[in-house]
Amino acid sequence: MDHREEIRKYLKELLLQKGDKQPISDDASLLLSGRLASVDAVEIVVFLEEKFGVNFAELGFDQELIDSVDAIDSLIQTVKK
Amino acid sequence: MSSPAEVTAAMPPVAWQQRLANFRIIPRIETYPVLTKFAKTAVGKLLILALFALGLRFAMKDWIPLSLGLAVITFVPVQRRILLTILTLLFTFAVPWANWLHPLYSSALLVFVIAIGAMLFWIVSALPRSFIGRHPVFVLLSGYSLLIVFAVYFPNDTPRYLTVWEFTATFGAYLWFIGYSLLDCRAVGRDDFALQLGSYRPFWGSPTTPFVKGSGYLRRIEAKDADQLAVTQLKGLKLLAWSLLIGLFSKYFSIGVHVYLAVPTFADAFLHSVNRAPYPWYTCWTSLITGFLGDILAISIVGHRIVACVRMAGFNALRNTYRPLSSRTIAEFWNRYYFYFKELMVDFFFYPVFLNYFKTHKKLRMAAATFAAAGFGNAFYHYIFNLSYISQLGLWPSLAAYHVYIFYCVVLATAICISQLRKRQPPPEGFFRRHVVPTFCVALFYCVLNIFDYTERTYPISEHFRFLAHLFNLTI
Numbered sequence: 001m002d003h004r005e006e007i008r009k010y011l012k013e014l015l016l017q018k019g020d021k022q023p024i025s026d027d028a029s030l031l032l033s034g035r036l037a038s039v040d041a042v043e044i045v046v047f048l049e050e051k052f053g054v055n056f057a058e059l060g061f062d063q064e065l066i067d068s069v070d071a072i073d074s075l076i077q078t079v080k081k
Numbered sequence: 082m083s084s085p086a087e088v089t090a091a092m093p094p095v096a097w098q099q100r101l102a103n104f105r106i107i108p109r110i111e112t113y114p115v116l117t118k119f120a121k122t123a124v125g126k127l128l129i130l131a132l133f134a135l136g137l138r139f140a141m142k143d144w145i146p147l148s149l150g151l152a153v154i155t156f157v158p159v160q161r162r163i164l165l166t167i168l169t170l171l172f173t174f175a176v177p178w179a180n181w182l183h184p185l186y187s188s189a190l191l192v193f194v195i196a197i198g199a200m201l202f203w204i205v206s207a208l209p210r211s212f213i214g215r216h217p218v219f220v221l222l223s224g225y226s227l228l229i230v231f232a233v234y235f236p237n238d239t240p241r242y243l244t245v246w247e248f249t250a251t252f253g254a255y256l257w258f259i260g261y262s263l264l265d266c267r268a269v270g271r272d273d274f275a276l277q278l279g280s281y282r283p284f285w286g287s288p289t290t291p292f293v294k295g296s297g298y299l300r301r302i303e304a305k306d307a308d309q310l311a312v313t314q315l316k317g318l319k320l321l322a323w324s325l326l327i328g329l330f331s332k333y334f335s336i337g338v339h340v341y342l343a344v345p346t347f348a349d350a351f352l353h354s355v356n357r358a359p360y361p362w363y364t365c366w367t368s369l370i371t372g373f374l375g376d377i378l379a380i381s382i383v384g385h386r387i388v389a390c391v392r393m394a395g396f397n398a399l400r401n402t403y404r405p406l407s408s409r410t411i412a413e414f415w416n417r418y419y420f421y422f423k424e425l426m427v428d429f430f431f432y433p434v435f436l437n438y439f440k441t442h443k444k445l446r447m448a449a450a451t452f453a454a455a456g457f458g459n460a461f462y463h464y465i466f467n468l469s470y471i472s473q474l475g476l477w478p479s480l481a482a483y484h485v486y487i488f489y490c491v492v493l494a495t496a497i498c499i500s501q502l503r504k505r506q507p508p509p510e511g512f513f514r515r516h517v518v519p520t521f522c523v524a525l526f527y528c529v530l531n532i533f534d535y536t537e538r539t540y541p542i543s544e545h546f547r548f549l550a551h552l553f554n555l556t557i
Contacts, residue, residue: 032301034399037416038427039501042435042450046443057436060267064301 003052007072010047014040026069041066052076107322111315120311126155129314133393136321140328140386141286146176150284151393158310161303161395162272165279172284190251195281197252198259202274205266217263218429222461225256229465233476250468254289257425258282261295264428272296285390289466290422292387293398304395317392320400324385331378338371347372347531354548355540362554369552373528377405380419409519411500414527415455415493422462430458448498456494460487463536470538482538485545489533496526 004026011024020035030036036044044066048054054075059065065075110116119125134148141147150168154161174188181187205217213220232249235242262277280296293299304310338344345353345360350368353359360368384401391398401420408414416423435450463486465471470479509515529552532545543557550557 032298034403037413038424038431039412039416042431042447045436049440061432061436062268062297064268064297 003076004069004073006051007069007076011044011069014043024069026073028069029067031063031067038063044072048072048075052079054079106326107319110319111312116315117308117311120315121307125311126314129318130155130393133318133321133389136318136325137390139325140321143172143176143286146172147284147286147390151390154394155310155314158304158307158395162276162279162299165283165299165394166275168284169279169281173282190248193248194251194255195278198255198262198281199274199278201259202262202266202277205263206271209267214266217266218260218433221256221260221263222429225252225465228252229468229471230476232468233471246468246472253465253468255281256465257289257429258287258291258295260429261291261297265295265297268297270300272300283391285394286387288383290419290425292384292401292421293391293396294421294424294428299396302397304397309397310395313392313395313397316397317389320385320392321389324382324389327378327385328382331375331382334371334378335375344368344371351532351544351548354551355544359548359551362551365548365552369531370528373524373531376531377402377418384419384421406524407516407520408523409516410503411496411523411526413500414523415497418527426454426458426462430454444502447501451498451501452494454494455497456490459493460490467536474538479538483536485533485535485540485542488542489530489535492530492533496530 008024008026011030014036015022015024015030018036018040022035024030031038031041041063045054045056045061048066049056059075059079064071066072120129130148130152133151134144137144137148150172154164154168157164173191178184178188201213201217201221204211205214208214228249232245235245258281261280262274265271265277277296280291280294280299283292285292293302304313339346344367345364347368350360350365354365359365381402388398388400399420403417403420405414405417408417431450431454434453435446439446439449460483464480464483470482473479474482529549532549533542535545547557
């Protein structure tokens with residue numbers, strides 16, 4: 001499973017835990033639109049740290065960085081470079 | 082032909098639940114294509130602005146300049162951000178000018194504070210690797226704390242004493258706004274200071290908690306085209322109407338409860354308890370519950386009104402209060418009750434701790450960050466919020482007298498911490514277990530905790546415990 005698919009699956013699970021069964025497109029805003037709260041942002045941060053070794057303390061945290069599948073994917077690409 | 086009763090019985094229950102969930106007192110006008118299309122035309126914009134101004138007339142004093150400002154920003158959307166700055170400056174200096182006792186002096190204080198904000202912004206942007214560049218919020222909050230200490234120990238028999246305190250208060254009013262602009266310094270594609278200035282107590286009105294966050298957030302939620310603007314403005318109009326409806330309900334709720342039913346206010350019930358002449362325990366419960374509901378209504382009215390103006394200006398901001406009584410966890414209620422205060426605590430206290438400390442201890446990491454935000458941050462915010470206690474009582478006595486609110490913060494932080502650390506489980510089956518039980522427990526927790534949500538420094542914590550005990554018909 002490529003990492004984009006992995007992110008998609010994780011976000012879907014997170015939304016499902018909140019009872020949100022609506023589909024998500026890759027560019028759909030999740031945090032800034034209010035579908036996910038800051039508590040969920042924390043879970044996404046931990047997921048990205050553990051799974052992809054993203055270090056937000058170095059990068060500087062901004063909710064926009066993890067607001068959608070596309071944003072997370074591009075963040076991981078940046079970290080990998 | 083089947084009767085209505087038969088039709089009702091034949092409908093599956095899910096359809097009714099769905100209908101109930103989709104029911105809106107104010108219809109979702111922003112989803113009607115005819116209306117969004119109309120809202121994009123000049124006539125549509127004028128009509129929306131006129132209706133909005135009419136609504137504002139019932140909600141606030143400065144409704145005329147505010148409506149004019151919103152009209153300008155609506156018809157020149159390309160220059161929205163710079164217009165926001167210009168309007169904010171007009172509302173900072175020109176609109177209140179006539180009400181100031183010493184306009185030049187007040188303006189000078191404001192200019193000085195804004196200049197400090199600009200200087201800090203420039204330093205943090207220019208020197209990102211310096212200590213201040215890496216820890217701008219820490220430097221800002223420490224600096225402000227030192228300013229308070231300086232003001233406390235400034236000789237009170239000198240003519241400059243009042244000036245020092247007035248400057249401290251003015252700086253305090255801008256503290257979190259400056260903080261948000263410093264946080265934006267590290268963002269990719271950050272706004273320059275001219276645009277940041279539009280978020281320093283924006284013209285739509287903001288309490289000390291920044292509505293809606295800072296320039297970085299405004300950049301992201303700004304309507305990008307005419308379609309988005311139409312939807313955002315219709316949502317703004319709808320929210321203002323909702324705010325007015327809640328205001329009306331709140332007024333009659335208050336009259337009904339306190340006049341017709343003669344239920345004492347919470348403040349009155351508490352005062353009777355302090356004076357050793359308490360109302361019966363069930364009356365105290367009624368006062369506490371109605372006071373709690375009144376607080377939710379009051380915060381909704383103010384928050385909705387401000388967010389409605391933000392949306393009319395073309396920024397699709399989230400509501401400040403969103404169905405808090407439907408929260409199923411304590412953490413969720415905190416998120417839904419006063420969203421922009423919670424965001425402030427999260428941005429300034431939670432993330433700095435969470436991203437930098439205890440990374441290998443998952444639970445400790447979450448607990449430390451939660452205590453930093455809901456505990457320390459919350460207590461710090463409210464301690465510096467009302468400077469009159471510090472100036473009258475002194476630094477340490479005002480801190481000692483603040484112990485009730487510190488206790489409140491500790492209990493709140495502990496509860497949110499437990500709420501967050503509990504493993505998420507799928508919601509239980511059945512309406513009662515799924516919705517009624519958790520929402521009731523969460524509301525009850527916050528309702529009872531409200532006894533300690535007390536930032537004044539008049540009564541010791543023992544009086545608050547006395548009131549709590551009396552609710553259970555106990556005397557201490």
